[in-house]
Amino acid sequence: MEGSGLEGDGLNGEALGKCLSGFMDDGSTESHRYYLSRRTVLEMLRDRGYAVPNSEINLSLQEFRAIHGQSPDLDRLRLSVTHETDPSKRMMVVFYGPGTVKVSGIRLISGLITNKESLTGLILILQNHITNQALKALDLFSFKVEIFQLPRLLKKDAIARYYGFERGQVVKVTYGGEITESHVTYRCVW
Secondary structure, eight states: OTTSSOEEEOTTSOEEOOOGGGGSOOSOHHHHHHHHHHHHHHHHHHHTTBOOOHHHHTOOHHHHHHHHOSSOOHHHHOEEEEBSSOTTOEEEEOOOOSSOBOHHHHHHHHHHOOSGGGOOEEEEEESSOBOHHHHHHHTTSSSEEEEEEOOEEOTTSHHHHHHTOOTTOEEEEEEEETTTEEEEEEEEEO
């Protein structure tokens, strides 16, 4: 059984299967969560017509960790893409981190936005909460700011338990039916 991918010797010289521990992820949970979040965001952008290279979406977890390490720098995870049919439409994705959004975070986002006069809106998609002071800081923007809280999927939900979803993970949910045919939504495991 040489070259079959099996290892070890059984009782009668037959090969044994690899131990399940060989399939365990030895990396950090933090890097795994950012890998999944980044890939989900890239898929969402591609679904909405933005130019996202397949090489970015098909990046493996090991390749992601080789680039970003076990504790990814949020500045390096930032994305900026243009729309395929209308290059004047640009989208910037900023990863804030797992904590509550505070005034300092809003100031950081404000500083990242270049050419603010051409912007018509800002969309914040939150996994966690935003403080009252940060909400007041949003009033300083001269354009429309929309805040969306991702719908939650409880970690104790049967589907979340079945797939082994972890708290903070963003999950793509696709529904199919006679009326809607195909409906895609995203949930944050809570």
